Amino acid sequence: xxxxxxxxxxxxxxxxxxxxxxxxxxxxxxxxxxxxxxxxxxxxxxxxxxxxxxxxxxxxxxxxxxxxxxxxxxxxxxxxxxxxxxxxxxxxxxxxxxxxxxxxxxxxxxxxxxxxxxxxxxxxxxxxxxxxxxxxxxxxxxxxxxxxxxxxxxxxxxxxxxxxxxxxxxxxxxxxxxxxxxxxxxxxxxxxxxxxxxxxxxxxxxxxxxxxxxxxxxxxxxxxxxxxxxxxxxxxxxxxxxxxxxxxxxxxxxxxxxxxxxxxxxxxxxxxxxxxxxxxxxxxxxxxxxxxxxxxxxxxxxxxxxxxxxxxxxxxxxxxxxxxxxxxxxxxxxxxxxx
Amino acid sequence: xxxxxxxxxxxxxxxxxxxxxxxxxxxxxxxxxxxxxxxxxxxxxxxxxxxxxxxxxxxxxxxxxxxxxxxxxxxxxxxxxxxxxxxxxxxxxxxxxxxxxxxxxxxxxxxxxxxxxxxxxxxxxxxxxxxxxxxxxxxxxxxxxxxxxxxxxxxxxxxxxxxxxxxxxxxxxxxxxxxxxxxxxxxxxxxxxxxxxxxxxxxxxxxxxxxxxxxxxxxxxxxxxxxxxxxxxxx
Numbered sequence: 001x002x003x004x005x006x007x008x009x010x011x012x013x014x015x016x017x018x019x020x021x022x023x024x025x026x027x028x029x030x031x032x033x034x035x036x037x038x039x040x041x042x043x044x045x046x047x048x049x050x051x052x053x054x055x056x057x058x059x060x061x062x063x064x065x066x067x068x069x070x071x072x073x074x075x076x077x078x079x080x081x082x083x084x085x086x087x088x089x090x091x092x093x094x095x096x097x098x099x100x101x102x103x104x105x106x107x108x109x110x111x112x113x114x115x116x117x118x119x120x121x122x123x124x125x126x127x128x129x130x131x132x133x134x135x136x137x138x139x140x141x142x143x144x145x146x147x148x149x150x151x152x153x154x155x156x157x158x159x160x161x162x163x164x165x166x167x168x169x170x171x172x173x174x175x176x177x178x179x180x181x182x183x184x185x186x187x188x189x190x191x192x193x194x195x196x197x198x199x200x201x202x203x204x205x206x207x208x209x210x211x212x213x214x215x216x217x218x219x220x221x222x223x224x225x226x227x228x229x230x231x232x233x234x235x236x237x238x239x240x241x242x243x244x245x246x247x248x249x250x251x252x253x254x255x256x257x258x259x260x261x262x263x264x265x266x267x268x269x270x271x272x273x274x275x276x277x278x279x280x281x282x283x284x285x286x287x288x289x290x291x292x293x294x295x296x297x298x299x300x301x302x303x304x305x306x307x308x309x310x311x312x313x314x315x316x317x318x319x320x321x322x323x324x325x326x327x328x329x330x331x332x333x334x335x336x337x338x339x
Numbered sequence: 340x341x342x343x344x345x346x347x348x349x350x351x352x353x354x355x356x357x358x359x360x361x362x363x364x365x366x367x368x369x370x371x372x373x374x375x376x377x378x379x380x381x382x383x384x385x386x387x388x389x390x391x392x393x394x395x396x397x398x399x400x401x402x403x404x405x406x407x408x409x410x411x412x413x414x415x416x417x418x419x420x421x422x423x424x425x426x427x428x429x430x431x432x433x434x435x436x437x438x439x440x441x442x443x444x445x446x447x448x449x450x451x452x453x454x455x456x457x458x459x460x461x462x463x464x465x466x467x468x469x470x471x472x473x474x475x476x477x478x479x480x481x482x483x484x485x486x487x488x489x490x491x492x493x494x495x496x497x498x499x500x501x502x503x504x505x506x507x508x509x510x511x512x513x514x515x516x517x518x519x520x521x522x523x524x525x526x527x528x529x530x531x532x533x534x535x536x537x538x539x540x541x542x543x544x545x546x547x548x549x550x551x552x553x554x555x556x557x558x559x560x561x562x563x564x565x566x567x568x569x570x571x572x573x574x
Contacts, residue, residue, distance in 0.1 A: 007384075034402045038449075041570075045408070048408070048409070048412060049412075049551075049553070051412075052415060052416060052550060052551060053548075053550055054414045055416060055480055056418075056419050056423055056546065056547035056548075056549070057547050060423070060547060070423075070424060085409075086408070086409055086412070089409055089412060089413060090412055090416055092375060093378070093415050093416035093417050094419075094420050095376060095415045096378070096417075097379065097416070097421055097424065098420055098423075098424050099424055100379045100382070100383070100391065100393075101420070101421060101424030102424060119392070139416070143371045200476075223363035229351055232356070235509070252500065281349070323379040323380050324376045324380055324382070325376065326375055326376035327375065
């Protein structure tokens with residue numbers, strides 16, 4: 001079954017063709033980074049306007065690159081839950097219209113479910129059940145993946161998403177947007193033990209995360225250093241901050257896997273491209289006898305291939321949406337498609 | 340030429356079908372916040388009403404706004420994808436022009452008005468009618484009613500939804516009884532009629548490039564500036 005996936009939940013306009021939930025024929029991603037960079041973050045109205053301009057071109061290119069025509073499309077999957085409402089609306093309007101015109105099934109997908117499928121696309125043999133950590137600029141979510149389309153939410157963030165903390169610290173240190181890659185690069189040259197930043201909630205029994213206090217601690221350390229007149233070791237600050245985030249993410253995810261009794265961890269989302277995060281997860285996994293999977297780099301950030309794959313899995317389980325599909329900006333993963 | 344027209348610039352789905360200059364259907368569905376969830380169901384039900392299938396439609400018209408920003412994004416995206424999916428042409432129509440067209444033969448200057456949703460702000464434009472067409476006179480106007488009243492120098496008819504409040508306010512501002520009013524909301528059939536006139540002459544838009552008529556980029560920038568100031572205040 002050839003599924004056209006559409007993803008516009010934040011600032012990436014993406015369309016993809018995925019065959020049988022496995023083979024990515026195309027995965028076109030138009031990112032808007034240049035548009036938002038000068039503001040140090042995604043501006044919702046600007047993102048929604050850009051999606052509207054780009055959506056047709058991106059879908060058309062996904063078909064071109066995949067060597068298919070609209071008549072070959074057998075279903076349309078779209079991110080309908082979790083994201084910026086103005087952005088979600090554009091993708092959903094396009095998906096509904098194409099589903100109507102082409103007379104093919106429509107399926108709305110939760111954005112986080114898409115990220116979970118990024119690893120299933122990259123590693124078709126990834127064992128289930130497993131624990132999946134999705135970390136990005138908009139999300140930090142720990143999910144117990146019991147099977148295809150069977151989830152239990154273990155925890156999320158109570159304030160900033162992990163990637164958001166990266167963005168905000170990068171902005172404070174004037175490193176540019178998005179902050180993840182900038183901090184990753186700078187931290188590689190720094191001492192990650194130079195500053196003892198807090199590891200919020202890392203020992204707490206909850207699987208919820210908090211990065212707001214860590215952000216404040218980093219900013220205060222920076223200001224103290226500035227006031228003391230000593231040289232500012234930006235690399236050390238970046239490395240120590242990154243290490244604190246990585247420590248918390250690894251500790252909680254590994255603890256979740258142990259507590260549930262699974263020996264497989266999947267890490268997805270934009271922050272899963274971070275080199276130190278991959279290294280720390282792999283090292284800890286090796287020490288603990290846990291296998292850790294990361295998606296191909298092209299599937300880490302928001303993309304429509306993962307949405308098409310998730311949509312395919314839902315369709316295979318008989319789940320279809322009708323033309324009244326609406327978007328929901330904020331909804332937990334586990335309550336969707338009750339029954 | 341059979342043309343399907345939609346306009347979702349307000350809190351309604353306006354959907355209509357015309358065959359050349361003949362209106363086959365014209366429906367306005369009050370949707371409030373359900374514009375997205377209802378639009379395709381409404382398109383489908385209007386087509387059923389006319390007894391036509393999508394394959395009988397030879398072109399599409401879509402209201403570009405101005406109006407609700409999310410609303411016009413829905414209408415433009417649906418219009419664009421209907422055209423792209425069927426391979427038929429599309430023409431975008433200014434919602435203000437479509438409103439003005441309702442007063443085509445009034446013999447005076449036509450001023451169509453759309454509420455901008457923000458305090459005191461309206462979108463407006465002036466048109467002159469004749470020969471079954473309206474032609475825009477001057478630029479689009481974005482601002483308050485006082486500013487708009489200052490632009491009215493001759494007998495004028497206002498066309499808008501909830502038009503009496505504008506008639507009353509402008510009548511007081513320019514102390515004139517020369518202001519007439521026509522109550523009218525966006526109509527799918529009017530959008531389709533205007534689109535059909537263009538499409539019959541081969542004047543269609545570039546389907547993939549079709550974009551809304553926001554008219555208020557400045558507010559987006561103002562928002563961004565506020566965002567920047569806030570970001571500077573609390574790093």
